[in-house]
Amino acid sequence: MPERDGDNIRAAEVVLPCTELGACLAFFERLGFRLDAISPAEDPSTALLTGHGLRIRLERDRTAGAPGLLRLFCRDPAALAGERELVAPNGTRIELVDADPPLALPPLAPSLVVTSMEGEPWREGRAGMLYRDLIPDRQGGRFIASHIRIAEGGPAPDYVHHHSVRFQLIYCYRGWVRVVYEDQGPPFVLHPGDCVLQPPHIRHRVLESSPGLEVIELSSPAAHETFADHDLELPTPRRERQYSGQRFVHHRAAGAAWSPWRPGLAARDLGIAAATGGMASAHVARPEPGHTSSRHRHGGELRFLFVLEGAVTLACDGARRLAAGDAAVVPAGLDHALVDPSADLEILEIDLPAIT
Numbered sequence: 001m002p003e004r005d006g007d008n009i010r011a012a013e014v015v016l017p018c019t020e021l022g023a024c025l026a027f028f029e030r031l032g033f034r035l036d037a038i039s040p041a042e043d044p045s046t047a048l049l050t051g052h053g054l055r056i057r058l059e060r061d062r063t064a065g066a067p068g069l070l071r072l073f074c075r076d077p078a079a080l081a082g083e084r085e086l087v088a089p090n091g092t093r094i095e096l097v098d099a100d101p102p103l104a105l106p107p108l109a110p111s112l113v114v115t116s117m118e119g120e121p122w123r124e125g126r127a128g129m130l131y132r133d134l135i136p137d138r139q140g141g142r143f144i145a146s147h148i149r150i151a152e153g154g155p156a157p158d159y160v161h162h163h164s165v166r167f168q169l170i171y172c173y174r175g176w177v178r179v180v181y182e183d184q185g186p187p188f189v190l191h192p193g194d195c196v197l198q199p200p201h202i203r204h205r206v207l208e209s210s211p212g213l214e215v216i217e218l219s220s221p222a223a224h225e226t227f228a229d230h231d232l233e234l235p236t237p238r239r240e241r242q243y244s245g246q247r248f249v250h251h252r253a254a255g256a257a258w259s260p261w262r263p264g265l266a267a268r269d270l271g272i273a274a275a276t277g278g279m280a281s282a283h284v285a286r287p288e289p290g291h292t293s294s295r296h297r298h299g300g301e302l303r304f305l306f307v308l309e310g311a312v313t314l315a316c317d318g319a320r321r322l323a324a325g326d327a328a329v330v331p332a333g334l335d336h337a338l339v340d341p342s343a344d345l346e347i348l349e350i351d352l353p354a355i356t
Contacts, residue, residue, distance in 0.1 A: 013048070013055040014070075017062040018090035021047060024058050027088045031072065058090070067091035073099035103166055103200075105221050108301055109140025110331035112317055117325030122149065128157055134216075134306070134327040143302055144222035145327065150177075153211035160229045162201045167280055168219040169272065171195040171348060173308065175210035184248055185238035190215075193253025195270050195282065199243035203229050216306055218350055247275040253284075264291035265338075273354035281354035284308065287341040295337040302352045303330045310345035312338045 018024045025035065025047055033051035038044045045060040052072065067090050077084060077096035086094040115134050125131040125148075134145035150156065153175070172190040179196070180187040182203035190196065198204065251270045261267035265285045273281040295315070305314070305328045314320045314328055316336035322328065330336050338347070 011055065013057050014068065015057045015059060015062070015065065016068055016090060016092055017065045018058050018060055018088075020089050021045065021058060021060040023089040025049075028056065028058075031094070067093070069093045069095065071095045071097055073097055075099055103164060103221070105166065106141030108142045109137070110301075111137055111139065111329070112331055112334065113137060113139075113327075113329040114314070114320050114322070115327045117323065135222075135304070135329055138222040139302065139329065141222045143218065143220050143304070143329075145216065145218040145304060145306075147173075147325070147327075148215050148217055150175075150209045150213040151211065153209050153213060155208045156206040158206040160203050160205045160232050160234055161226055162203045162229060163198065163219070164225045164227070165198075165200050166220045167276070167352065168198040168200075168217070169195060169270075169280070169282060169350060170198060171216040171270075171282075171306075173214040173216055175213035177209040177213050177215065178207045180205050180207060180234045181248060182232070182234065183236050183239050183241055184250070186235050188250065191253065193256075193284070195249070195251045197246065197249035197272055197275050199246035199248055199275075202243050202248060203232050203234065205234055216348065218304060220302075220352070245277060246279075249275045258286070260288070261285055262296070263294045264288055267349075272350075273356075276354070278354045280350065280352045281356070282348070282350045284346055284348055286346050287343070291341060293337045293339045295335045297333055297335050298330070298351065298355065299332050300351055300353050300355070301332070302350070303332075304328075304348075304350040305330070306348040308346040308348055310342035312341040312345050312347065315339045 021044055028049050029035065033049040033056065035047060036050050037048040039046050047058045049056045070092060072094060074096050077098060084096050086096070088094065113135055115136065120132045122130040122132050130149040130151065132147040134147055135143055138144055172192055172194045174192060176189050176191050178187050178189045187207055249271045256268040258266045258268050261283065264287060266288050267283040267285040270282040270284070307322045307324050307326050309324055311321060311323045314322055314336060316330055316334060
């Protein structure tokens, strides 16, 4: 078969057997399908219908084949028939589902998680990228965090796409990557320490990267769909807008201000709290001279820590020395402290909801 045999295909259709052509025609026409062809005129046995992006051929004399399942995406499924499933005269099942269902968030199952740079394997994921899992238990399915690497660099085998998420942050850890986002103007480069907030369903594409690019990605929920957008051409002109109540953020590390934060720590605010209306916050922290640790706790859904540089001891239900590339999740209500930081420590902290 030729490698691009699809270039020779002009159309596609679903063929459904039926015994009562007239009854089936009436059924599908009530659902908004249009009759495009019928034959023979004196005793119709075949009908072609189109609608909702689908082409259906009904064949009265076809003796083999399952009646099949069709799924119709509706603004209000209950208003169409008062039920969630219909059955056509030929036995075809019609599922009626929400065209824009609310995002389902699994119940949170908080736990203390520590992952080591040396302990978690790399796996190949979408578009040839390598992924290392930073929250293996997913906190019950509420969160996923990944350490992502593109080893070779150069042009990326990516396409315009978007994600069905509540929250998604990308932090550039090593190397650089050139990206483009819907309504954000020309492509731009993320350098180490830069980050972006990707609001729900913002279209974007990875264009190219340096060899050895590494980014940290945190998303909620853990299992979420990625959709390709084959019609949108990026870039698009810059314009101010919101996506599900969130604004796009491009934080640049170069020139970012560091301010006193927790006792003994300074931090740069990545701008996430303001852009999400307090849903989340993200900071990069480092020790101040004469650092003294203090114990504290949080009452939120998530506190995620990733050591960017140096090393520190996480005093939390015991003591664990964390080095560059290690990560931790500290559950709500658990006392913890960052103890004995190296002078070059830098640590990324992401909190949901936002903290100051």
